[in-house]
Amino acid sequence: ENKPADSDAIEVPCGEKAKVINTIMSSYGLPDIEKMVSKLNSSGSKIKELEKRLKDSALTSHAEPIKAEMSQGSEQVNGKTVKKRACDVFNMPEKDFNFNIECWEWDAPNRNVPEIDPDYIFRPEELRAFLFAVQTNQRAMFWGDTGTGKTTLIEQGCARMNYMFSRINFEGEIGRFDLIGRDTLISDGENTVSKFIDGALPQAMALPMVLCCDEIDFVTPSVAYVMQAPLEGKPLVITEDGNRIVKPHPMFRIFGTGNTQGQGDEKSMYAGARPQSMAFLNRFTVWKKVDYLNADQRKVLLKKKCPTLNNKYVSMITQYVTEHLKAFEQGNVLQPITPRDMLSLGKAIATFTIMDSSEENAVTNAFKSSVLDRATTQDFAVLNGIVARVRS
Numbered sequence: 001e002n003k004p005a006d007s008d009a010i011e012v013p014c015g016e017k018a019k020v021i022n023t024i025m026s027s028y029g030l031p032d033i034e035k036m037v038s039k040l041n042s043s044g045s046k047i048k049e050l051e052k053r054l055k056d057s058a059l060t061s062h063a064e065p066i067k068a069e070m071s072q073g074s075e076q077v078n079g080k081t082v083k084k085r086a087c088d089v090f091n092m093p094e095k096d097f098n099f100n101i102e103c104w105e106w107d108a109p110n111r112n113v114p115e116i117d118p119d120y121i122f123r124p125e126e127l128r129a130f131l132f133a134v135q136t137n138q139r140a141m142f143w144g145d146t147g148t149g150k151t152t153l154i155e156q157g158c159a160r161m162n163y164m165f166s167r168i169n170f171e172g173e174i175g176r177f178d179l180i181g182r183d184t185l186i187s188d189g190e191n192t193v194s195k196f197i198d199g200a201l202p203q204a205m206a207l208p209m210v211l212c213c214d215e216i217d218f219v220t221p222s223v224a225y226v227m228q229a230p231l232e233g234k235p236l237v238i239t240e241d242g243n244r245i246v247k248p249h250p251m252f253r254i255f256g257t258g259n260t261q262g263q264g265d266e267k268s269m270y271a272g273a274r275p276q277s278m279a280f281l282n283r284f285t286v287w288k289k290v291d292y293l294n295a296d297q298r299k300v301l302l303k304k305k306c307p308t309l310n311n312k313y314v315s316m317i318t319q320y321v322t323e324h325l326k327a328f329e330q331g332n333v334l335q336p337i338t339p340r341d342m343l344s345l346g347k348a349i350a351t352f353t354i355m356d357s358s359e360e361n362a363v364t365n366a367f368k369s370s371v372l373d374r375a376t377t378q379d380f381a382v383l384n385g386i387v388a389r390v391r392s
Helices: 015-027 033-059 086-090 124-136 150-161 176-180 200-205 221-231 295-305 311-329 339-355 359-370 377-391
Strands: 067-072 075-085 100-106 140-143 164-169 181-187 192-198 209-214 236-238 244-246 253-258 286-289
Touching: 015 033, 075 086, 086 100, 086 150, 100 124, 100 150, 124 140, 124 150, 124 253, 124 286, 140 150, 150 164, 150 209, 150 253, 164 200, 176 181, 176 200, 176 221, 200 209, 200 221, 200 236, 221 236, 295 311, 295 339, 311 339, 311 377, 339 359
Parallel strands: 140 253, 140 286, 164 209, 209 253
Antiparallel strands: 067 075, 075 100, 181 192, 236 244
């Protein structure tokens, strides 16, 4: 009965040991050992609780819930932030993610919240970087080769947290007016009038939304300049609309993704990626390289997405992707293989082995349709060799 429930608490002496100690304590005018140990254990529990509150407060932006109202056509959707344990939200180990994060609750379905992919694999390092950026309002840049899952990480993070998500793709010739907005002629029933219509940036800034600037290393200098104030967490001034000021919502967040670090394409693989101004890049306060899934993670994903694929083919595809990625990283082939490509190959093998009585032909055609027939002549020679090796 004297053993404390808390493993870090001090055990209270009992019996003759307690009598001896209390006699000595009494001679010095000190209270009984039972009272002193009780106070120490009580203080230890309070310290732990205060440490927990301090840790949680460091990762949550506001003490009180933030509320939001927005219209979806004729419907009004209301929401508020709630604190939840990260380990519960993302189904991650409690020992690594035992802290509070701010999530959203909506009183009706919010069409701007992405759908959850239950098979998505979160990796601890990338997830911590995402949560740090969202919870402390940092501007984060996730970069890495094509198909590593940079944008999907942000999207699925928002899905689990019920956070609104919007994506702007900078791969095309997106310009200032696409971001800021422009005057548009509209009819009010009797007359044609000019009205300023907000672009993607002010629309997102006005909401509790995560804005993903996809392939931002393709951005032109004029557009990069427009982004500078929002990337500092400051209001946006729209000179085209009479210097109207758009203040960011307290829960508005910006992420960037790119195939490069914004300093040019060192691999000569991503045509259009531009070296960016250091002043622009410096406004991103969190940087994280996102790599491809490792072999164990690829195997888990294959089994989840292609449940009819037998273990022999799961192992074969996993080995093929490992060797393909190695050839890609060493510059022996220019064609990467993404998780999307891997799943396409898995589904092709699962289907073709049903459609074709010849198992050998089925696997050959699956590799050709998913990987080999889109390879250049040089890549084909390397990749076909890998296919032959993993099938032997």
